[in-house]
Amino acid sequence: MRPALLDPLFAPITTLEGIGPKVARMIENVVPADLGGREARVGDLIFTLPHSVIDRRNRPGIALASDGAIVTLDVRVDRHQPPPRGNRSVPYRVYVHDDTGEMALTFFHAHAAYLEKLLPEGEMVIVSGRMEWFNGRPSMVHPDHIARADEAGSLPLVEPVYPLTAGLSIKVLRRAIAQSVARVPDLLEWLDPEIVRRQTFPTFTEALQRLHSPADPTDLSPESAGWRRLAYDEFLAGQVSLALVRARTRRLAGRPLTGDGSLESSIRDALPYSLTRSQEHALDEINADLAKPERMLRLLQGDVGSGKTVVALLACARAVEAGGQAAIMAPTEILARQHLATIAPLAEKAGLRVAILTGREKGRERAEVLEGLASGAVNIVVGTHALFQEPVVYKDLVLAIVDEQHRFGVHQRLAITAKGNAPDMLVMTATPIPRTLVLTAFGDMDVSRLNEKPAGRQPIKTITLPLERIDELVGRMRSAAAEGQKIYWICPLVEESEEIQLMSASDRFNSLLPVFGTSMGLVHGRMKGAEKDEAMRAFKSGETRVLIATTVIEVGVDVPDATIIVIEHAERFGLAQLHQLRGRVGRGDRPSTCVLLYKDPLGETAKRRLSVMRDTEDGFVIAEEDLKLRGEGEILGTRQSGTPGFQVARIEYHSDLLETARDDARLLLTRDPDLESERGKAVRMLLYLFGRDEAVRLLRSG
Ligand code: ADP
Numbered sequence: 001m002r003p004a005l006l007d008p009l010f011a012p013i014t015t016l017e018g019i020g021p022k023v024a025r026m027i028e029n030v031v032p033a034d035l036g037g038r039e040a041r042v043g044d045l046i047f048t049l050p051h052s053v054i055d056r057r058n059r060p061g062i063a064l065a066s067d068g069a070i071v072t073l074d075v076r077v078d079r080h081q082p083p084p085r086g087n088r089s090v091p092y093r094v095y096v097h098d099d100t101g102e103m104a105l106t107f108f109h110a111h112a113a114y115l116e117k118l119l120p121e122g123e124m125v126i127v128s129g130r131m132e133w134f135n136g137r138p139s140m141v142h143p144d145h146i147a148r149a150d151e152a153g154s155l156p157l158v159e160p161v162y163p164l165t166a167g168l169s170i171k172v173l174r175r176a177i178a179q180s181v182a183r184v185p186d187l188l189e190w191l192d193p194e195i196v197r198r199q200t201f202p203t204f205t206e207a208l209q210r211l212h213s214p215a216d217p218t219d220l221s222p223e224s225a226g227w228r229r230l231a232y233d234e235f236l237a238g239q240v241s242l243a244l245v246r247a248r249t250r251r252l253a254g255r256p257l258t259g260d261g262s263l264e265s266s267i268r269d270a271l272p273y274s275l276t277r278s279q280e281h282a283l284d285e286i287n288a289d290l291a292k293p294e295r296m297l298r299l300l301q302g303d304v305g306s307g308k309t310v311v312a313l314l315a316c317a318r319a320v321e322a323g324g325q326a327a328i329m330a331p332t333e334i335l336a337r338q339h340l341a342t343i344a345p346l347a348e349k350a351g352l353r354v355a356i357l358t359g360r361e362k363g364r365e366r367a368e369v370l371e372g373l374a375s376g377a378v379n380i381v382v383g384t385h386a387l388f389q390e391p392v393v394y395k396d397l398v399l400a401i402v403d404e405q406h407r408f409g410v411h412q413r414l415a416i417t418a419k420g421n422a423p424d425m426l427v428m429t430a431t432p433i434p435r436t437l438v439l440t441a442f443g444d445m446d447v448s449r450l451n452e453k454p455a456g457r458q459p460i461k462t463i464t465l466p467l468e469r470i471d472e473l474v475g476r477m478r479s480a481a482a483e484g485q486k487i488y489w490i491c492p493l494v495e496e497s498e499e500i501q502l503m504s505a506s507d508r509f510n511s512l513l514p515v516f517g518t519s520m521g522l523v524h525g526r527m528k529g530a531e532k533d534e535a536m537r538a539f540k541s542g543e544t545r546v547l548i549a550t551t552v553i554e555v556g557v558d559v560p561d562a563t564i565i566v567i568e569h570a571e572r573f574g575l576a577q578l579h580q581l582r583g584r585v586g587r588g589d590r591p592s593t594c595v596l597l598y599k600d601p602l603g604e605t606a607k608r609r610l611s612v613m614r615d616t617e618d619g620f621v622i623a624e625e626d627l628k629l630r631g632e633g634e635i636l637g638t639r640q641s642g643t644p645g646f647q648v649a650r651i652e653y654h655s656d657l658l659e660t661a662r663d664d665a666r667l668l669l670t671r672d673p674d675l676e677s678e679r680g681k682a683v684r685m686l687l688y689l690f691g692r693d694e695a696v697r698l699l700r701s702g
């Protein structure tokens with residue numbers, strides 16, 4: 001049970017003054033938490049950190065305030081000059097002066113009564129805003145703040161700027177966040193006093209206050225004590241919950257899985273190629289884990305196209321030889337079906353029965369799969385999250401494989417563990433996660449790496465091209481398609497809204513229709529499963545030669561004879577994503593091309609990203625560059641969130657804290673495995689604050 005003390009933070013944000021349902025939806029786009037469909041809560045807002053400040057400390061006096069500068073001025077109100085009656089296009093002006101000169105405060109569409117009250121003639125006031133000089137005359141249009149001289153204290157001289165989304169006003173967001181921070185209850189310190197001292201951390205509440213009411217722009221640096229404190233808290237919450245899950249999953253001993261190798265060798269015989277050295281090596285490591293009585297918890301890391309699927313299949317074969325069942329979970333339905341298409345023919349040659357289970361199987365079909373899983377008639381099942389949901393019962397699930405998971409959290413791990421006999425677990429990822437990140441995301445998992453590409457792969461040529469030259473490009477694509485090449489055309493990523501993203505995809509589809517006609521298909525996230533499959537199938541079979549797609553095809557889709565990928569507005573994508581997308585081509589034996597279409601002018605970071613893409617295909621190099629670039633300031637208005645999977649912690653700044661947090665978590669749980677001491681109870685609060693409370697349920701008295 002969650003302590004009642006935390007209730008204010010778990011209330012929906014619509015309980016804040018000034019936030020209705022409509023604004024709440026907009027705010028949901030800026031909070032750093034992965035809401036996964038739930039409503040935003042007050043506690044999500046406290047971790048929405050400002051990315052910069054408006055510094056109003058410059059108080060030069062009217063005559064010395066330069067054009068365009070943000071200044072704060074102490075002035076006396078001289079006279080009001082309303083616009084002539086009936087002429088709304090002329091602004092309302094209020095003339096003010098100080099020792100250095102005179103200027104106008106300018107208001108469009110103003111209400112006279114309101115301004116008269118705000119700026120009484122003869123009074124001293126403080127105004128803050130942007131100076132504008134026009135024909136030698138100074139003015140300030142719509143000052144950001146106006147306060148009476150005796151209320152000077154209420155005017156914020158350093159004002160936080162938060163990430164915004166279309167339609168959301170900074171004032172509304174700022175006010176909502178201020179209210180949220182004020183609702184943080186008094187909490188007991190959960191950190192070890194020694195760490196607090198060594199790191200000179202403020203308290204949790206102080207840290208929030210410093211970040212949300214900065215006294216100086218340096219308060220907002222990820223290296224500030226306030227931010228580091230929160231990052232440490234988040235790491236600690238993560239490490240404690242991983243350690244709890246680990247302790248629990250280890251308690252359920254696995255069982256040794258060995259086989260006679262017969263299924264494995266029939267599958268190998270059916271393969272049209274032989275395994276690469278690193279595939280063989282990874283498989284040896286997996287088989288060794290399977291043979292041990294402890295549970296396997298292993299990460300299989302391999303760049304796109306490195307051939308993880310066949311390794312997974314051979315591991316499944318071993319599980320079946322040992323008398324059990326295996327399940328492979330993919331993040332999307334498309335991928336699940338694709339795995340099925342790869343795996344089923346091979347597995348069936350070895351006499352195995354393979355089934356699929358996603359949200360889409362219904363009625364008889366579904367009932368049959370469920371029955372096959374319960375009776376043991378199905379040996380290997382491929383699917384989506386549905387695999388580990390309530391009604392699914394396995395006869396004897398001994399191996400669970402999770403593919404392409406950046407989002408594989410504690411939650412999934414527990415769901416899988418709940419399906420019975422402490423199955424061995426293999427997580428496959430194409431993200432070339434650096435070692436530090438493996439630690440944050442997965443705790444101390446064992447790692448196997450596929451670091452060579454299957455023989456015969458051709459390098460991918462990467463070209464950057466400004467959007468103005470799109471006609472030229474379309475011409476070239478037309479000849480390529482006529483020669484029989486297959487082309488992916490990826491539509492721009494639109495962060496603000498899936499709606500706009502869809503629009504841009506169908507716009508592109510329509511504009512290319514006269515060129516490609518029926519040889520072009522479209523696939524996007526809002527399509528029904530069957531429609532998506534059909535679009536993918538048509539592309540795979542060659543009925544269509546051009547596939548317009550939103551980023552739904554990002555992970556794992558395998559069409560080996562696709563040789564060209566065009567990525568529109570490539571400057572909007574992150575490096576990791578560009579790399580993933582590019583990996584859709586270069587999977588066959590023909591040379592491939594990746595065209596990065598960008599819109600001028602490019603920012604510095606975008607420029608670097610595109611040139612990294614041109615220079616290398618090495619996923620690990622790209623991942624390292626990605627971390628570096630992300631450190632170098634985000635574009636204004638983008639979300640200021642942490643490293644994937646985190647709300648405030650940023651691995652590129654805070655990695656030194658991570659190992660400390662891990663050791664701290666271990667020590668804590670050795671001394672107090674059920675978090676019952678004073679500090680243990682405080683740590684429970686921490687778990688709730690950072691949404692790691694699934695782990696609390698594992699505690700005896702949780
Ligand atoms: P990923 O690691 O991205 O999931 P896949 O498992 O989808 O990669 O494999 C990509 C392609 O490489 C598939 O078409 C697969 O059949 C092929 N492949 C896998 N292993 C080898 C190999 N050892 N030699 C040649 N081709 C291979």
Ligand code: MG
Pocket residue numbers: 308309556
């Ligand atoms: Mg794959």
